[in-house]
Amino acid sequence: MRPIGVFDSGVGGLTVVAALRRRLPRESIVYLGDTARLPYGTKSAATVARYTASNVEFLLDRDVRAVVVACNTASALALDTLEAPVPLWGVVEPGADLAARTSRGRVGIVATESTIASGAYSRALLARRDDLEIVAQSCPLFVPLVEEGWCDDPITRQIAERYLEPLLAAEIDTLVLGCTHYPLLAPLLQEIVGPEIRLVDSAEAVAEVVARELEPEAASGSPGVAAHRLFVTDGAARFERLADWILGERGTPLELVDVASAERR
Amino acid sequence: MRPIGVFDSGVGGLTVVAALRRRLPRESIVYLGDTARLPYGTKSAATVARYTASNVEFLLDRDVRAVVVACNTASALALDTLEAPVPLWGVVEPGADLAARTSRGRVGIVATESTIASGAYSRALLARRDDLEIVAQSCPLFVPLVEEGWCDDPITRQIAERYLEPLLAAEIDTLVLGCTHYPLLAPLLQEIVGPEIRLVDSAEAVAEVVARELEPEAASGSPGVAAHRLFVTDGAARFERLADWILGERGTPLELVDVASAERR
Numbered sequence: 001m002r003p004i005g006v007f008d009s010g011v012g013g014l015t016v017v018a019a020l021r022r023r024l025p026r027e028s029i030v031y032l033g034d035t036a037r038l039p040y041g042t043k044s045a046a047t048v049a050r051y052t053a054s055n056v057e058f059l060l061d062r063d064v065r066a067v068v069v070a071c072n073t074a075s076a077l078a079l080d081t082l083e084a085p086v087p088l089w090g091v092v093e094p095g096a097d098l099a100a101r102t103s104r105g106r107v108g109i110v111a112t113e114s115t116i117a118s119g120a121y122s123r124a125l126l127a128r129r130d131d132l133e134i135v136a137q138s139c140p141l142f143v144p145l146v147e148e149g150w151c152d153d154p155i156t157r158q159i160a161e162r163y164l165e166p167l168l169a170a171e172i173d174t175l176v177l178g179c180t181h182y183p184l185l186a187p188l189l190q191e192i193v194g195p196e197i198r199l200v201d202s203a204e205a206v207a208e209v210v211a212r213e214l215e216p217e218a219a220s221g222s223p224g225v226a227a228h229r230l231f232v233t234d235g236a237a238r239f240e241r242l243a244d245w246i247l248g249e250r251g252t253p254l255e256l257v258d259v260a261s262a263e264r265r
Numbered sequence: 266m267r268p269i270g271v272f273d274s275g276v277g278g279l280t281v282v283a284a285l286r287r288r289l290p291r292e293s294i295v296y297l298g299d300t301a302r303l304p305y306g307t308k309s310a311a312t313v314a315r316y317t318a319s320n321v322e323f324l325l326d327r328d329v330r331a332v333v334v335a336c337n338t339a340s341a342l343a344l345d346t347l348e349a350p351v352p353l354w355g356v357v358e359p360g361a362d363l364a365a366r367t368s369r370g371r372v373g374i375v376a377t378e379s380t381i382a383s384g385a386y387s388r389a390l391l392a393r394r395d396d397l398e399i400v401a402q403s404c405p406l407f408v409p410l411v412e413e414g415w416c417d418d419p420i421t422r423q424i425a426e427r428y429l430e431p432l433l434a435a436e437i438d439t440l441v442l443g444c445t446h447y448p449l450l451a452p453l454l455q456e457i458v459g460p461e462i463r464l465v466d467s468a469e470a471v472a473e474v475v476a477r478e479l480e481p482e483a484a485s486g487s488p489g490v491a492a493h494r495l496f497v498t499d500g501a502a503r504f505e506r507l508a509d510w511i512l513g514e515r516g517t518p519l520e521l522v523d524v525a526s527a528e529r530r
Contacts, residue, residue, distance in 0.1 A: 036312050037302055042412070047301050047499045113503065144409040147307075155427070158420055234312045238378065260525055 003028035005064030007055040009038040012180035013070030014246040019207030036233035040073040041112025052078035058259045076120035094209040095202030096124035103174040108167035111178030113138040135170045146181045268293035270329030272320045274303040277445035278335030279511040284472030301498035305338040306377025317343035341385030359474045360467030361389035368439040373432035376443030378403040400435045
């Protein structure tokens, strides 16, 4: 059975893979982490679009039957520039959709610098509900803090409190986690904002949409066992450590590839 | 007059440019910040070597008469793999040299994950003085903190205190700042370690070596005015903001280039 293709700039998109595996346990998944060129969140739209196109091309070469752009920055900056002969989802629209359906009127967004600067979440939210008040905050330190493994740490708490302060002052009722690394900070963020504010995890939101929309005959699956592959563009050890943690398993084999060459074809 | 070429993965190497300008005010400098592929400090040796080679090639195409690898990670992981028809310096050897000459016996090193993992500083220090005791500490959050502009901040202080704790416990007398971003944290780090511990700034150290070793006829310079150029591989706004701050000037014009294509020739 043809696999679902998923890519992110790094390891964060594995939160989408974990969510997809829970919902579609018999689907095979091919993952590409573009670790040689990460992070995308501080780069320009043109560069992110170029990287995104080569990643999608790499996945299509692996004969995927659907593509999930599991990177908020790439979804925000480059989804409109993509053409693919298979169904293709980004994480911004599903996250915005869930937030717009459940918010009581005031939505906060946390994401990388580039995702916030793109305005993609605000546009997607307002297209669904023009009555929403929106407060957006870039949190450039969250990804390095997660990658350092400081997800439950007093220093991370202080940084999060500083980033979230204007959102709490604006009395948001919903907080969109607009980066696939951020679900790993969800317990800490929920503690800071309190139980009344609903966290919307864009990784969970896109997995829900894929599970619902993926063509039925394949979703029901063959009796075969799902086969997963993890590709990375750089073989740094930190990816393995974080991948095991996110996927809850040990020693996931990584395959090293060069997608930048595809870009030059 | 032919310029000196300097490159770093991003904006940090401009601390080397600033040091070179102070020592060699009449030299023209061509700088390349490989912002499309930064950071190097969490990537593998093979990837860093590939990126480094394409950056040097780009500078040689600009007819530079010397190259400074102003990136500690590239210096640590890739300097041995480079061949260039002009003088070429990395930042590790000058930094290690200065530390070995001045230490009373116990040297601490702070740098990125990849630089520390390479062991390049320890090897360079022990090659000069095999009596040295060395404690190395990777500080993955320092670069994002500097890029966030939190150089003088209580949160940065707590993070630095945590990173430096094992070095202070080992009673170091010298601390090597093994990343070109770190000089921007020097005042804070000096406060934490106290006045008795000497900070060795590898950016200053390499500028001193270049000023001393660069062939004399050019070092004395023509009566012309130095002309500087700044190239980047990605045009994100944060580079400009940080560049102005490090160089102490406003609106340095940036030129956008694509060096990845050079890699494929």
